[in-house]
Amino acid sequence: MISVSDIKVVFGKGTPLQKQALNGVSLTIEEGQFVTVIGSNGAGKSTLLGVLAGDVIATEGQVKIGTTDVTRQGTAARAGRVARVFQDPLTGSCGALSIEENLALAARRGERRGLASALGPQRRALFRERIAELNLGLENRMRDRMDLLSGGQRQAVSLVMATLAGSDVLLLDEHTAALDPGMAEFIMTLTQKIVSERKLTTLMVTHSMRQALDYGHRTVMLHGGEIVLDVAGDSRKTLQVEDLIAMFRKMRGQTLDDDALLIG
Amino acid sequence: MSLIAFWGAVELGLVYAFVAIGVYLAFRVLDFPDLTVDGSFPLGAAVAAVLIIAGVNPWIAAAVAMVAGAIAGLVTAMLNVRFRILNLLASILTMIALFSVNLRVMGKPNVALINADTMISPFFGHGLRDFYVRPLFVGILVIVAVVVVWRFLESDAGLSMRATGANARMARAQGVDTNRQIYLGIALSNALVALGGALFAQTNGFADVTSGVGTIVVGLAAVIIGETLFGARGILIALIGCVLGSILYRIAIQLALSSDVLGLQASDLNFVTALLVTVALVLPRLRRGGAA
Numbered sequence: 001m002i003s004v005s006d007i008k009v010v011f012g013k014g015t016p017l018q019k020q021a022l023n024g025v026s027l028t029i030e031e032g033q034f035v036t037v038i039g040s041n042g043a044g045k046s047t048l049l050g051v052l053a054g055d056v057i058a059t060e061g062q063v064k065i066g067t068t069d070v071t072r073q074g075t076a077a078r079a080g081r082v083a084r085v086f087q088d089p090l091t092g093s094c095g096a097l098s099i100e101e102n103l104a105l106a107a108r109r110g111e112r113r114g115l116a117s118a119l120g121p122q123r124r125a126l127f128r129e130r131i132a133e134l135n136l137g138l139e140n141r142m143r144d145r146m147d148l149l150s151g152g153q154r155q156a157v158s159l160v161m162a163t164l165a166g167s168d169v170l171l172l173d174e175h176t177a178a179l180d181p182g183m184a185e186f187i188m189t190l191t192q193k194i195v196s197e198r199k200l201t202t203l204m205v206t207h208s209m210r211q212a213l214d215y216g217h218r219t220v221m222l223h224g225g226e227i228v229l230d231v232a233g234d235s236r237k238t239l240q241v242e243d244l245i246a247m248f249r250k251m252r253g254q255t256l257d258d259d260a261l262l263i264g
Numbered sequence: 265m266s267l268i269a270f271w272g273a274v275e276l277g278l279v280y281a282f283v284a285i286g287v288y289l290a291f292r293v294l295d296f297p298d299l300t301v302d303g304s305f306p307l308g309a310a311v312a313a314v315l316i317i318a319g320v321n322p323w324i325a326a327a328v329a330m331v332a333g334a335i336a337g338l339v340t341a342m343l344n345v346r347f348r349i350l351n352l353l354a355s356i357l358t359m360i361a362l363f364s365v366n367l368r369v370m371g372k373p374n375v376a377l378i379n380a381d382t383m384i385s386p387f388f389g390h391g392l393r394d395f396y397v398r399p400l401f402v403g404i405l406v407i408v409a410v411v412v413v414w415r416f417l418e419s420d421a422g423l424s425m426r427a428t429g430a431n432a433r434m435a436r437a438q439g440v441d442t443n444r445q446i447y448l449g450i451a452l453s454n455a456l457v458a459l460g461g462a463l464f465a466q467t468n469g470f471a472d473v474t475s476g477v478g479t480i481v482v483g484l485a486a487v488i489i490g491e492t493l494f495g496a497r498g499i500l501i502a503l504i505g506c507v508l509g510s511i512l513y514r515i516a517i518q519l520a521l522s523s524d525v526l527g528l529q530a531s532d533l534n535f536v537t538a539l540l541v542t543v544a545l546v547l548p549r550l551r552r553g554g555a556a
Binding site: 053074075076077079082084086090091092093095097101104105106108109110111113114115117118119 | 423
């Protein structure tokens, strides 16, 4: 379970550029729940994700993952609880390391790293098996450098990496935004499969309203650093993309100028 | 080039192989341009020489030299990580400070080690001539260092150091304390460089406060020559490349200086070094440009 209570985040406090990125956000996500988060640019989606991951330390409020208060913990300190796939395929993996080395790195996420060889025969076999499940043929390229892979392949490997070590929450940061439509769909199907098989507590930030409604159990909309919509269950089932767009319009009090919101 | 001059070049190349491996760790693995080595190399030489003259076991003297080098590295890392000073500048500050430290350690600009018992002296006089014994002895130590560093970089702990240099954000997301990795890596790098300095003092019979000038360029030259010859094909190959690059560099310098045609003298060494490194840096780029 994750609980975020009354989180406030202010960037550049006391400067002319002061920005209230989150303004009292409270959110409780039950064990195994898959939550999708939408909102326009600057709504606070990325900040919320950063607060959970540890990249952003909240100005006020409390963040709990499981029963542990992680509010003041940095990214590395809470990495054992948080698995993550980044928007940019280059960010989530190490281009200079091989596929299997990236997997080895992820397999010990949040654990002590000793002087034993990172790639013993047992681990190699396990990694090969897990990568083979992707059906991308990458199991024969385990020693290739990661930067030889396409963006989609890297995201697929990143998803596997996120599940090699245990975690209390999986954070997906618009992880299909940089991909072509075909690959984006493949990654989403894979995400769905992994999340439901492993019953992962998941928070997915997305730009696509279609994705936000099609996947997961619950949808949260952020605007101006606040939660303006939180739907689950039957009321969510009846919700259409058009309804969300209408809400966006109302929120902004102006006509929609962001085409990206209408597409997909 | 005479046989003695050739083996002398090989020996010097092997001594500087420690510098090359240290530079590889800092520049390539951690992506941290560390100039501390210009200070930590003579620091290692000074500490080892002074201790050996004081009657300390030369192996222990070398170990203490390594610790001294590691501390120098920690200072640079602290200036960068803790006080947010640009890595290059942080290392220059340490390097400059070490010049004074080295003078303090030795008490004078130059310490001679003639007739003192060094790590190598027990191996002299067993039938093999001295100019073979020295490179053989240093070479064995280099092999040990290569194997240790190789196994480390391919361990879980080493992987997190490599990730820190390649993609710090990803490393943190995987639970790697990247600051700690910088402390650890720069300390290890300078410990190796100081060991090179300690061996330099013992094979050459002196420690000199100015012997550190240009150490970084020599180390980089070795790394780059190794990369040019072997390409990027894994850690072990890269480390072997560092060692062979260091030896080849010394032989090339020796050839340049000993050829009468060029009319060079020993004092031209730094110029020739700079020229060689420039050529090594530019050549691969020209080749790529030509192919494209």
